Amino acid sequence: MEEKNQQTLEDLKNDLENLERYIEEFSVFLPLSVCTVNPTNIIVDINQAFKDLTNYNEDSIIGQGVEILFKDKELAEEFFKQILQQEAIKRQEMILVVQDKKEIPVSVSGSVRKDEFGNIIGFFLAISDISEIKKFQESLEEKVEERTQELQKKVKELERFYKLAVDRELKMIELKKEIKKIKKN
């Protein structure tokens, strides 16, 4: 019995060590910025991608209020409230303020964390940098605007041509009437 218990303990220890390694490796690999927040909106954990994106490290950001990360504090606080109420919210666009005060457009998703009894113990925030998408979107909008202006110009030219043609036609009709009148006389 003692031997069996010892074996079970050894197996559990090995499982725990494997799990520890897996979590560490996964956390370093994961390219998505994630931070863990408790119900008082204090950041309690971050991953490597979060550090790469924000330039904050564990010492400078863990223990800080999560709203510090976002430009619009009211929008952020409302978003956090909604996560706790709805349990998960996807893709809220916000402006992230990183350590050197640079602003980055991001898409933020949140999901609540629960303990084994179903009590809410905080939430995860996943933050994706969408500055490239935004740039692409802006350049696309600029192109659409340029094309629209070009089209409007063409439409105006066509309208002018149409007006000229109609005026010419009307003049012709008038002149034909005039000629007819002269011939009669």
Added chain:
Amino acid sequence: MLDKNTIEEILKIKGEVRGAVFQTDASYVLRKEGEAGLEKFKVAIAQTGQPIKYGKEIKATGWYPLSWRVISLMVIKDVFNWDDQEITKMGFSAPKHSFIVKTLLRYFVSLEKTFTESSKYWREHYSIGELHAPEIDIKGKRLVIQLKDFKVHPILCTYFTGYFKAITGLVVRSEDMNIIEDKCSFKGDSYHQFTISWK
């Protein structure tokens, strides 16, 4: 460098600690002193004759002699000539980097939850000693933590001053937090007591 007698005295300390503490020690030295500093520290540890490792060999969830924990801190203090303030800072930084703390984040929900469950939290880190919070006064912005049956080494009192402050900072929002060790087993008291207050 720690002399042989000091090391022998430290090795008499009973109890075990999670390997995460050695990882947080190495990580702090690396951040403060760089790669060269970490190497210097490892060499000094090897000179103590204790097989304390700081690389992949150490498991955050594994149990190791508590005496090694004291040796690790003593050697760091000695090698880099750090004062107590730096050891306190080291303790303050530790929970933010500890894998064990990550596994215990479920306790950092509120001040009450964190400190009413402090004995469980303690047992996840140390095989000896009892941690509890006899006074959690949210309105009065004051918290009293007592650590009993843990007469290990005074360097840990200095370290815990930073550590408990950081743990409180995970559930209390305050830029102005103060902690004092107002009772200490090494100063004639029967237990350690830390009082934390904030504005």
